[in-house]
Amino acid sequence: MTAAITRPSSSEGSNADTSAWVRTWSASPQAPDNSVSCVEPFENATLRQVVRVSGGGHSIRIRISNEYGTAPLTIGAARVAIADSDGGTENGSGQAVTFGGEPTTTVPTGAPILSDPIKLPTPALSRLAISLYLPDRVDTCTCHGTFNALGWIIPGDTTALTSLPTDAAPLPAQALITAVEVRPDTPTKAIAVIGDSRVDGIGSTPGADRRWTDLLAERLAARGGQPLCVLNQGIGGNRMLADGIGTAALARFDRDILATPGLGHVVIAVGNDLVFAFAPRTEETAGFLAMFPGAPVTVDDIIAAHLQLAARARAHGSKAYAATVAPYGGSEMYSPEGDKAREQLNTWIRTSGAFDGVLDFDAVWRDPVDPTRIRGDLHMGDCLHGNDAGYAALAESIDLSLFD
Numbered sequence: 001m002t003a004a005i006t007r008p009s010s011s012e013g014s015n016a017d018t019s020a021w022v023r024t025w026s027a028s029p030q031a032p033d034n035s036v037s038c039v040e041p042f043e044n045a046t047l048r049q050v051v052r053v054s055g056g057g058h059s060i061r062i063r064i065s066n067e068y069g070t071a072p073l074t075i076g077a078a079r080v081a082i083a084d085s086d087g088g089t090e091n092g093s094g095q096a097v098t099f100g101g102e103p104t105t106t107v108p109t110g111a112p113i114l115s116d117p118i119k120l121p122t123p124a125l126s127r128l129a130i131s132l133y134l135p136d137r138v139d140t141c142t143c144h145g146t147f148n149a150l151g152w153i154i155p156g157d158t159t160a161l162t163s164l165p166t167d168a169a170p171l172p173a174q175a176l177i178t179a180v181e182v183r184p185d186t187p188t189k190a191i192a193v194i195g196d197s198r199v200d201g202i203g204s205t206p207g208a209d210r211r212w213t214d215l216l217a218e219r220l221a222a223r224g225g226q227p228l229c230v231l232n233q234g235i236g237g238n239r240m241l242a243d244g245i246g247t248a249a250l251a252r253f254d255r256d257i258l259a260t261p262g263l264g265h266v267v268i269a270v271g272n273d274l275v276f277a278f279a280p281r282t283e284e285t286a287g288f289l290a291m292f293p294g295a296p297v298t299v300d301d302i303i304a305a306h307l308q309l310a311a312r313a314r315a316h317g318s319k320a321y322a323a324t325v326a327p328y329g330g331s332e333m334y335s336p337e338g339d340k341a342r343e344q345l346n347t348w349i350r351t352s353g354a355f356d357g358v359l360d361f362d363a364v365w366r367d368p369v370d371p372t373r374i375r376g377d378l379h380m381g382d383c384l385h386g387n388d389a390g391y392a393a394l395a396e397s398i399d400l401s402l403f404d
Helices: 212-223 249-258 272-278 299-315 336-351 361-365 388-397
Strands: 022-026 045-052 059-065 073-075 077-082 105-107 112-114 127-134 150-155 177-183 189-195 228-234 263-269 319-323 357-359
Touching: 022 189, 045 177, 059 077, 059 127, 073 127, 105 112, 127 177, 189 249, 212 228, 212 388, 228 249, 228 263, 249 263, 249 299, 263 299, 272 299, 272 336, 299 319, 299 336, 361 388
Parallel strands: 022 228, 189 228, 189 263, 263 319, 319 357
Antiparallel strands: 022 177, 045 127, 045 150, 059 112, 059 177, 073 105, 077 127
């Protein structure tokens, strides 16, 4: 089943310069708050994190963020290697990471930093182990709340270790690393997805790369042709119009999407505004909904937000796509009024012609017996988020020719 109802024209130019950087992995930075269980503070510790790239190349560089930090961030040493299956590294693949030719750096408060280029042949869909040694106390860590990668905290400078020591403790959130960029061997473009928890993969198996964006990357790699990187810029609980969990999508769009090296395609998949606006205020939901202040929104408000993001993507030379909002009947957030608004928005997304393609995730997930609900075999048990099978169904539904 293909979920796209339109396809882009063939007029899109190709990235002819294979020396140009293309983003191949990403995680949207967030401020640590009560929605992000990031262990803090860090001091005299190494953070080792494993991320899977989507597209490959002959060199990489790493983006580290102190955007939500409250003090300068010192990196005492850093190293990257091809990861093995146990959090260790493949023999001979380790490379020191430098910054302006130096092995250490201080990242200013509120800023990101890019590493120097690292000559490390990195195949598509390979996993990288990135180790950062933090010699000084880090009280406020820029992080990402839904931890779909694997990571550990290790005392001292252990960046050069090829295997995990016994005192490595699990890291419960993505920390400091927000992107990996690659110099490809052939012309490559990036597909960047801005979204909420269903993009971020809540309900999928942690550390197994089972989000629909991960599986889309696998499908694209398997079909051949022009390589395409797939970037997940989802934040669980994110909204388009107002902050709540993470900066609002309209506000973070330039940073998380338009600043993407090699950007060719943008997918808009944020559905929380209407869900939260119409959610019933009960004793069970009151605490959660308190994290989402602001005036109620309408379908027209969300249509206008979609049009803004599509216009900004096209002004940047990229194609713009939108995903319909999947059902959520049976969850604590459900209300008949909210579901009616969701259907109105979905009808507009499908029929307006405002996008270069539509990913009809509602059609994929809805239960034919009760279309207000997700099919029972496709959600994690909360009637709201997918499971591995649910996200696989979304990935399989996407017409790959949209991105030709």
